[in-house]
Amino acid sequence: MKLGWLNAMFLLLMLSFQPFAASEPLPILEWCLDDLPEHHHYPDQGQPYGPTVDFMQEVAKVAGFKLRFSPNTPFARCLRLMAQGKTDLMVRLNSNPEREKVMFMLPYALANPEVLVIYKDSPDIQTVAELNRLNLMVIRGYTYNSNTINVVAKHPRSIEVSSLEAGLNMLMVNRGDAIVTTAEYALSITNSMPEFHQQFKLASLVFQEEDARYIHLAFSKASPHVHLKEQIAKAIATILADDGVYQSFHPLSVSPDHP
Known part of the structure; x- marks a missing residue:
């Protein structure tokens, strides 16, 4: 009888602690960025801000990862770091065969002529x-x-x-x-x-280009989190499907792109 009572108490304790059990920590992906006026500003003091920052934070929330900002990094250096797998993400990139060798290019907005x-x-x-x-x-x-x-x-x-x-x-x-x-x-x-x-x-x-041309969120193929590629692609699709959410991030489709 005593053993049954102890088992019941143990089960009750286990159930009461279950909500507080440590959850799996979210992966942290770094976004390599510089200051790109009208998209994201990178002040000398403080965190980046602007519509692209809001967009990337929404992608992170929907895809299930934490977003980390790189230091203010020149565009060309970001490309090298992406190729080396030393950073994870870039945004507003045009696509070309060289970039496609080292990055997944995930389209999300029309490019400007x-x-x-x-x-x-x-x-x-x-x-x-x-x-x-x-x-x-x-x-x-x-x-x-x-x-x-x-x-x-x-x-x-x-x-x-x-x-x-x-x-x-x-x-x-x-x-x-x-x-x-x-x-x-x-x-x-x-x-x-x-x-x-x-x-x-x-x-x-x-x-003018005859066919539609897009800008992309780029994801390094050498990233240690490369398994998240489909989750990020689905997150972008979810955001694009919600016109109200998408429009809140734009001027994105009508302001300057990275080369």
Whole structure:
């Protein structure tokens, strides 16, 4: 009788402690990011903030992991860390075969068309024939859409520059005539640097892609958490399906992308 009473007490204690049993800790995935105006700001003090941060936190919540921010890291270095499996996630990336070798590219928003930025006093450019007479600058490492690549490949006077900022500086000293980027990316750079204010305009020629082109959440194939890929993809699909939630994160679809 006493043994039965002890067993009952033990069972009662086990049931009472069950809600407090230690749960499996959530995996921690690092998002490698820099400061990308209009998307996410990375202040010198404090945590990143902005619509992309809200989006990534929602992905983490739905997919079931904790999101950790990297230090403010240049874009090119983030790409190297992703290839090495030393960071897990990037966002707003264009896709290309080289990136697809080392990252899962999970689409979530339409990419912006590419345009020509020219100096404020320059004549307009309306056709590719007009463009072929000029010195055209393209950004090293930027992933352009296929239509733009076709134009650049045939261009007789293309110049490769290290960054959009470098190309804008060359426009100001007449060392180039036009640079290919997105309107929103150009706007974010010119707004953030006083010396560029009201110095440039957009040409009429726009490089439209025939097929829809997307930007992506990139997930390193060398990540120790690679098994979460399907959960992250499903989380993105869930967010996209809920239009109210999705729209709360956008300007995402109409503001600057990473190259």
